[in-house]
Amino acid sequence: MNIHAIKAIYLFEMARTWRTLMQSIASPVISTSLYFIVFGSAIGSRMANIDGISYGAFIVPGLIMLSILTESISNAAFGIYMPKFTGTIYELLSAPVSAMETVIGYVGAAASKSIILGTIILITARLFVDFSITHPLWMIAFLVLTSVTFSLFGFIIGIWADSFQKLQVIPLMIVTPLAFLGGSFYSINMLPPFWQTIALFNPVVYLVSGFRWSFYGVSDVGVGISLGMTLVFMLICLAAIGWIFRTGYKIKA
Amino acid sequence: MKPIDFRQSLHPSDASEPIISVSGLEKTYASGFQALRKVDLEIRRGEIFALLGPNGAGKTTLISIVCGIVNPSSGTVLADGHDIVRDYRAARSKIGLVPQELSTDAFESVWATVSFSRGLFGKKPDPAYLEKILKDLSLWEKKDSRIMTLSGGMKRRVMIAKALSHEPKILFLDEPTAGVDVELRRDMWEMVRGLRESGVTIILTTHYIEEAEEMADRIGVINKGEIVLVEDKAVLMRKLGKKELTLHLQNPLAAIPPELSAYPLQLSADGTELVYTFDTQQEETGIAGLLRRLGEHGIDFKDLQTSQSSLEDIFVDLVRGRA
Secondary structure, three states, X not given: OOHHHHHHHHHHHXXXXXXXXXXXXXXXXXXXXXXXXXXXXXXXXXXXOEOOEOHHHHHHHHHHHHHHHHHHHHHHHHHHHHHHHHOOHHHHHHOOOOHHHHXXXXXXXXXXXXXXXXXXXXXXXXXXXXXXXXXXXXXXXXXXXXXXXXXXXXXXXXXXXXXXXXXXXXXXXXXHHHHHOOOOOOOHHXXXXXXXXXXXXXXXXXXXXXXHHHHHOOOOOXXXXXXXXXXXXXXXHHHHHHXXXXXXXXXXX | OOOOOOHHHHOOOOOOOOOEEXXXXXXXXXXXXXXXXXXXXXXXXXXXXXXXXXOOOOHHHHHHHHHOOOOOOEEEEEEXXXXXXXXXXXXXXOEEXXXXXXXXXXXXXXXXXXXXXXXXXXXXXXXXHHHHHHHHOOOHHXXXXXXXXXXXXXXXXXXXXXXXXOOOOEEEEEOOOOOOOHHHHHHHHHHHHHHHHOOOEEEEEEOOHHHHHHHOOEEEEEEOOEEEEEEEHHHHHHHHOEEEEEEEEOOOOOOOOHHHOOOOEEEOOOOOEXXXXXXXXXXXXXXXXXXXXXXHOOOOEEEEEEEEOOHHHHHHHHHHHXX
């Protein structure tokens, strides 16, 4: 195991975070705060409670998930796309580093960033609405698992993308709609039966539901299923990355 | 031209094992382009080896395979005895690469990027060693500067510093002086010699023949994916060396007189210079005869000079001859 290499990649990526502190941390926090002001306070005050939870508190887990999903993907994708774009990837390819070490470095850094971000948003949210966390350990588990899984997904996108446009297209066209329709702002039980069934094909539903369960003990789908689905998605991503490194897809001729 | 038997030089007589040995290496890209055809090559420990070839000959592909950036289609490469695929960790930790393109991080400081490279290659931090490298490359004053603020020549040095950061035994320099001014080129040559002194084996590719002539112990010529020649530089120059005799004429000639047609002569455009090319390897160079014939026909000259053909001429001959 080339520990020095993992450390080098991880610290390099984290240095990028500190250097771009405004984009990395401040802007998601600002946009999430806006959600809390608009949906939580302004609109939420006129909304009925959902599952006995005030609307402002109800959307907290969903909003954190929304930020984590998009930020994990974009950070991990950008982290591996940039060396490809600037050509500095030659160094990574010529280094005595295994695929696993590369992934631990890049994905670990992207996930760390998301976890930090999630925590900051959680603290920010507390300033706007009152909520409690019923299962804090499960909350942390879901936070970490989601950050890692979607950083893996972002890593795949970063490898696949060969233009800045492609780098944006999946997060924008697929992930954002799935995240918005994944029950961040509502319980899927509020949907007509037909759309409830459709919603179950959306992986984000399971993440949000599981995460919300860790806060309030209520969920749209069973927490075991939530956990299982997240793990399944993670395994799919790991398999895809394994294939990428075995074949050299888009990184090695 | 005599056929060159380069097989001799592929199997060095000295007992020491080659530091790099390439055998039967082939590469066909997904596009179907065959970049390398059955390449066999051995690099001796501690030498400066220059790989010469025109654009697209396969120089970069060969280097990229040895360094692990491109997958070989078939064949094997051993670096310091380690297979570059099976035992890639051991092999790659011995190798430093300075690629042709100036690819650097823009926002990092020089110190950060060099430290990163060292870590990436599995070495624990050694600020004293990195300081020495940066000082040797005249980068020490710039260690806290962002790379994007540096000049092209400085960036090239940063890339060299990165390649040396993990104390490699083998250094690949892919077109190290392309687009570099004369002064920096001299500095670079000086640095390469210094590295060789310290025991590093250096493989450089170039299409500046001057560079190979100046630097290399041995020269390999690659063309269309095949190694067409590997030879000690001195031997190569001797073997293929042609000399030219230039005669500065007293009175310009309109054309080469038919009496002299037996000699391979060329007349300059203004008719004042007559150039005779001869092979130093031949018993009979024909100079004496030529000068006698000139005297018989009343062609006087005021000056004469001879010059050894450069590696460039040899190279052009080779690449054309086998194209």
